[in-house]
Amino acid sequence: MNIQCDECQSKFKVSDKKIPKGKSASVTCPKCKNKIIINPDKEEEDTLLENPEANGDDLGFNFENDFPDSDEEAERAFDFIEDEGKTAMICETDPDVKKQIKPILDFMEFHITEINDARDAIKKLRYNSYDLIIVNENFDTRDPDNNGVLIYLARLPMLIRRNIFVAMLSTRYRTMDHMMTLNKSVNMIINLKNLNEMERILKHGLSDTDFFYRIYQESLKTAGRV
Numbered sequence: 001m002n003i004q005c006d007e008c009q010s011k012f013k014v015s016d017k018k019i020p021k022g023k024s025a026s027v028t029c030p031k032c033k034n035k036i037i038i039n040p041d042k043e044e045e046d047t048l049l050e051n052p053e054a055n056g057d058d059l060g061f062n063f064e065n066d067f068p069d070s071d072e073e074a075e076r077a078f079d080f081i082e083d084e085g086k087t088a089m090i091c092e093t094d095p096d097v098k099k100q101i102k103p104i105l106d107f108m109e110f111h112i113t114e115i116n117d118a119r120d121a122i123k124k125l126r127y128n129s130y131d132l133i134i135v136n137e138n139f140d141t142r143d144p145d146n147n148g149v150l151i152y153l154a155r156l157p158m159l160i161r162r163n164i165f166v167a168m169l170s171t172r173y174r175t176m177d178h179m180m181t182l183n184k185s186v187n188m189i190i191n192l193k194n195l196n197e198m199e200r201i202l203k204h205g206l207s208d209t210d211f212f213y214r215i216y217q218e219s220l221k222t223a224g225r226v
Contacts, residue, residue, distance in 0.1 A: 003027075007034035028087075028129035033163050089124065091115045091135035091149050092169065097192065101134060104199045118148035125152060129163070132206070136169040137184075144172065154185040165209055167202065175201060 004010070010029055025038045088110035092098050098114070105112050110132060115121045118140040124130075133153065137144035153166055166186040173180045175191045188205040190198060 003036060003038055005029040005032060005034050005036055008032040032159070033129060086110045086131045087113070087129070088132040088134065089113045089115060089121065089130045091118075091121050091133065091139045093136070093139065097136070097169070097195065100195045101198065104202070105132075107199070108202070121149045122152050125149075129160075131163075132165045132167070132202075134167045134169065137172070144170075150184065150186070165206055167205065176205075 008029060010032070027036050027038065028034070029036055086109060088105050090098060090101060090105075090112060092101065093116070102112060113124060113128075113130070115124065121135075121139075133149075135147070135149050135153075137147055137150070139147060139149060141147050150166075150168065153161065153164070156164075165188070167188045167190055168181075168184055168186045169192055170189050171192055173189050173191065175189060175194045175197075177189050181187065181189050187209055188201070190201055194201065
């Protein structure tokens with residue numbers, strides 16, 4: 001099935017198998033965050049898949065060449081959610097850590113996608129929008145300062161990036177270390193020693209970010225820029 005965002009006109013092609021039979025589905029446009037409603041009974045005109053831009057490389061990563069997608073892989077990269085809801089991606093390989101994180105996100109009513117490696121994460125991020133991403137600084141890397149997922153997120157256009165709350169799990173930095181949060185281009189740092197307090201910490205960070213951007217949007221409206 002071919003779909004197109006009504007807001008920014010981005011075009012996508014997805015497998016019919018991804019659409020629940022007899023039901024409508026929704027997906028957030030990865031470019032403009034507009035909610036696209038997909039009706040399996042409605043005929044769409046043929047279009048080609050259009051990826052979000054990925055220019056240049058950083059710290060040895062070239063996201064176009066190092067993480068190419070075949071048509072089949074691109075289709076599998078889509079995550080469809082039937083009902084409106086919040087989405088979260090977990091980039092963590094330690095099963096004990098995930099065992100602590102998942103119940104918290106379930107309680108906070110997030111639809112969870114678990115990721116096994118950086119390649120999978122970047123493919124998902126190209127075609128899906130996530131409200132929350134939790135990524136261990138050592139995820140799929142021996143060098144925490146050369147984390148492919150964090151580099152990719154830091155290079156996203158601000159229009160997209162500011163709609164994603166990124167929490168970095170760390171053993172090197174203290175929880176809510178504001179200086180290192182800025183340095184790592186994330187929204188929050190959570191030390192693994194504080195996982196037992198993760199729900200409170202996350203809620204605090206999400207609430208502060210939501211309040212900040214609400215003020216930001218109101219300021220843009222007042223200035224006549226939106």
